[in-house]
Amino acid sequence: MFNVKVKSEILKSIIEVTSPLVNEVKLNIKPDALTLRAVDPAHVAMVDLHVDKKAFEEYKAEEIELGVDIDKLGGIMRLSTSGDIVTLEHNEETNQLVVKIGNLVRRMALIDTAGMPDPKMPNLDLPAKIVIKASELSRGVRASEAVSDHLALQANKDNFELSAEGDTDTVNLKLPKDLLLELKAPSKCKSLFSIDYFSNMIKSVRGEEPITIKLGTDNPARVEFNIAEKNGYVHYLLAPRIESE
């Protein structure tokens, strides 16, 4: 059983953080939370999402897996406006997800979850932790897009630094500890990442909201932030790129 009511903007935020990585996803419904974990087709990034039942206006669910076309659900949600309460209901007979927005009833077929993997979140030792305002990080990433395909993130006990090098142009964003919300880096860490993926991961976080980055050296990064009015979170894992020189 899955029968919930949720604010339109919360459901939209779940879609927004998932859709840059995958088109189809397996929702793991549990009695106390909705979760999903998925890896993008190129196996470069993983999304791990958890939304507590408290994020919902009403939440009645037993354990079940629902295969959802995320882009299609995003299209349906464009029919709703901020403030709408949306009902999601699993029709077990037809294996459809029934979406109710006001008086409108939209039934969408679910996807067979048989072939969908259950990716494991690797246990990584990432020594550095940076908490930064979304707007600050976003400006660095957007600047980097103009000069390169990849950016370097590095941290030491005093600074966090984002940089990108093109043939003739460079981008550098160096933030001392007091301009960050938090910085812990016992040793110097540096890893290189695809700007495209990194940009997609943070684009849904608005202005002053905090983003947490966990970093090692030539290691994946974890990018974490809250969604659903702090009743949920997204953790992304992003594989590093190897420095060419």
Add this chain to the structure above:
Amino acid sequence: MFNVKVKSEILKSIIEVTSPLVNEVKLNIKPDALTLRAVDPAHVAMVDLHVDKKAFEEYKAEEIELGVDIDKLGGIMRLSTSGDIVTLEHNEETNQLVVKIGNLVRRMALIDTAGMPDPKMPNLDLPAKIVIKASELSRGVRASEAVSDHLALQANKDNFELSAEGDTDTVNLKLPKDLLLELKAPSKCKSLFSIDYFSNMIKSVRGEEPITIKLGTDNPARVEFNIAEKNGYVHYLLAPRIESE
């Protein structure tokens, strides 16, 4: 003679309801009203528009037919902003329509009306009448576009229902009498329509404005609403599509 002054937004609304069906139209100017009637090139839909002289700031006209390129007139009106008073004047010598916006004088050639038909509005017995808020109807139509090319409208004495069926997905908007502005349906009626045409017909009606639908079984529908601050109306007639099964 045709020499009128009209609020920019009223002239824009006349263009907006006509241009989805035809590019060129014959305006039938009368001493007390501006009217037009046109059928789209595929002969699926008819528009019948009537704007009373009261809708105009000034209105001096004798009976005349003016062939107008509606898209070109729409382009000219984009030079005006809400609140502008626009002057339209027929120059009989050059057979041009003279459009004055502020100090700007824009002369556009009129089209020969000789080949333009005078479609007759068929006399149809459509037993059901539904009056519905534009926003409610619009949401149903937009949802339907994602699953099919055609939608079904049906009414009985208790409900009005809009539905669309795709291969795997469906849309259903069922409104009991008390959620409608008006419902009269002596018997059960049902007809199928092209979503594309239907969507175009209602797209200019904003939020809470009422739309009237007159419906039969496997019969055309009439879609009616007011324009020009209730000093005018549009009636569309839309041919049904035949149910394939």
Add this chain to the structure above:
Amino acid sequence: MFNVKVKSEILKSIIEVTSPLVNEVKLNIKPDALTLRAVDPAHVAMVDLHVDKKAFEEYKAEEIELGVDIDKLGGIMRLSTSGDIVTLEHNEETNQLVVKIGNLVRRMALIDTAGMPDPKMPNLDLPAKIVIKASELSRGVRASEAVSDHLALQANKDNFELSAEGDTDTVNLKLPKDLLLELKAPSKCKSLFSIDYFSNMIKSVRGEEPITIKLGTDNPARVEFNIAEKNGYVHYLLAPRIESE
């Protein structure tokens, strides 16, 4: 040496008036002003820009020429928002322009100015002077785009007139002296210009701002307006087109 701080919107306005004519430009830095002069690749128009050091929050400069990719600088400025103070600095060792927006440091390569010309502003005797509100002029130009590729500007002691003639349609904007901010035309003047160029020249001037036009007969026009909170100006020179009949 070149090391200045400037409001984001002032730097953006310098880019906005230059980029329609050229992609790469030589900035002539002087101790008391930033200037540039450039001719478009088709040699139809010249831009002559002067921004006083008073337009800057801080201004430290010795005489130097900097070859700048204007489109790239425009892209960088999109990272800033209105109210940001941007630092521009010439790094003489690397020959880069260093742009600082908040904590972000963006280094862009400068272009070799060796091949870049120093166009001379011809000394023209243009008898007519018209000062007109940007919005009024802009509406005339936009209307003209729909009917022709070129427009005529003419002035006499009583009126300024903008007109365009298509095969079947025309545009005419005739303004008597009292609807202009200023009009001086000792004799009748008339010249024809490319709408495309003319439109580009005035598009950055907002609503009620004044634009000065200096006009002769079959002669170039000068189009002049202030930028940088009246601490700078742009003068365009636009070659006439020859009337075909």
